[in-house]
Amino acid sequence: MSTARKPITPKPRRTRQKVLVILQEQCKQCELCITFCPKNVLCFDMSKYNKKGYHPVTACDIDACVNCGFCERICPDMAIFLADKEEAQRAIDDGALEENTLIPELMEQEEEEED
Numbered sequence: 119m120s121t122a123r124k125p126i127t128p129k130p131r132r133t134r135q136k137v138l139v140i141l142q143e144q145c146k147q148c149e150l151c152i153t154f155c156p157k158n159v160l161c162f163d164m165s166k167y168n169k170k171g172y173h174p175v176t177a178c179d180i181d182a183c184v185n186c187g188f189c190e191r192i193c194p195d196m197a198i199f200l201a202d203k204e205e206a207q208r209a210i211d212d213g214a215l216e217e218n219t220l221i222p223e224l225m226e227q228e229e230e231e232e233d
């Protein structure tokens with residue numbers, strides 16, 4: 119085995135292909151996605167109730183999301199999933215989102231641009 123040290127080359131920045139979509143009206147606050155997210159991206163929005171009377175999930179740290187899809191697989195109510203970025207942006211632009219739909223990555227960008 120060679121003992122020569124390898125040069126350190128920086129890894130390319132990880133780019134996310136998809137964006138997280140949260141249908142807050144469908145969330146029943148079961149906490150599964152929060153428990154299984156490996157990056158602690160998700161939390162409950164304790165300042166808000168959906169029409170079912172639950173505090174819905176939101177993204178507390180969307181920058182940490184690695185697009186693993188665990189939340190999508192674990193949610194029993196299909197309230198959280200990953201979507202193609204361009205399609206999601208089109209849905210925002212067309213006003214086609216259901217009430218209380220969050221796409222934190224794209225919506226944060228829009229808010230920043232408005233400021």
Ligand code: SF4
Nearest residue numbers: 155183184186187189
């Ligand atoms: S895709 Fe993975 S990292 Fe991103 S919110 Fe869902 S479980 Fe967490």
Ligand code: SF4
Nearest residue numbers: 145146148149151193
């Ligand atoms: S798994 Fe689904 S229903 Fe449960 S807290 Fe997460 S988004 Fe809400």
